Amino acid sequence: MKLDPFYLIVDSAAWIERLVPLGVRLVQLRIKTVDEAGLRAEIRQAKALCAEHQCQLIVNDHWRLAIEEGCDFIHLGQEDLQTANLLAIRAAGVRLGLSTHDHVELETAMFAEPNYVALGPIYPTILKKMTWAPQGVERIDEWKRRVAPVPLVAIGGLNPDRLDGVFAAGADSAAVVTDITLNVDPEARTREWIEKTDQWR
Ligand SMILES: Cc1ncc(COP(=O)(O)OP(=O)(O)O)c(N)n1
Ligand SMILES: Cc1nc(C(=O)O)sc1CCOP(=O)(O)O
Numbered sequence: 658m659k660l661d662p663f664y665l666i667v668d669s670a671a672w673i674e675r676l677v678p679l680g681v682r683l684v685q686l687r688i689k690t691v692d693e694a695g696l697r698a699e700i701r702q703a704k705a706l707c708a709e710h711q712c713q714l715i716v717n718d719h720w721r722l723a724i725e726e727g728c729d730f731i732h733l734g735q736e737d738l739q740t741a742n743l744l745a746i747r748a749a750g751v752r753l754g755l756s757t758h759d760h761v762e763l764e765t766a767m768f769a770e771p772n773y774v775a776l777g778p779i780y781p782t783i784l785k786k787m788t789w790a791p792q793g794v795e796r797i798d799e800w801k802r803r804v805a806p807v808p809l810v811a812i813g814g815l816n817p818d819r820l821d822g823v824f825a826a827g828a829d830s831a832a833v834v835t836d837i838t839l840n841v842d843p844e845a846r847t848r849e850w851i852e853k854t855d856q857w858r
């Protein structure tokens with residue numbers, strides 16, 4: 658399975674409506690604060706928008722709602738994995754991306770036979786408090802050797818200037834939140850990411 662090299666992560670369908678039509682091919686809906694009815698509405702709208710624009714939608718955390726809403730790709734962290742029903746996820750034909758931050762987590766992740774493995778944070782991130790020190794790009798090379806042929810996603814503190822190093826080290830896709838959502842011009846920055854990642858597409 659080939660992942661698009663530009664992996665956008667946003668926290669609302671409104672962001673998807675704004676940025677996906679620019680040519681984004683891979684987007685994660687990562688919502689932490691909305692109630693179940695609100696979440697369902699967001700997932701439904703995101704799914705419709707992504708279908709309209711030939712973009713792969715990945716739903717973070719909320720695997721039950723994702724299945725109920727007919728989504729086909731989810732992302733789970735290690736804590737999510739402890740309570741998720743992997744058999745139900747697989748029976749629904751839903752693909753699975755998993756977070757990893759250290760060797761134990763990687764072993765746990767590989768046992769679940771994921772469709773991609775994410776490694777982070779590569780650089781310091783301002784999005785959320787992390788207990789792991791930045792991995793550095795060298796860790797990408799090691800992870801690539803351990804996970805291949807499963808695709809590897811790099812995440813954490815990424816921006817266009819850091820992409821050459823991330824892809825040279827072996828990442829298949831680069832995930833990003835704040836470099837785009839906190840940018841003064843998110844649309845222009847999204848276009849910059851699309852153009853910059855074209856060489857790995
Ligand atoms: C592509 C990608 N990689 C890592 C994460 C982080 O997942 P998780 O550890 O479950 O943390 P939250 O994002 O749920 O706070 C991700 N979402 N996407
Ligand atoms: C959501 C998330 N997960 C991470 C991990 O290492 O698992 S780093 C991260 C935040 C990514 O945001 P930004 O691109 O703004 O740094």
Ligand SMILES: [Mg+2]
Binds near residue numbers: 717718732733734737
């Ligand atoms: Mg999670």
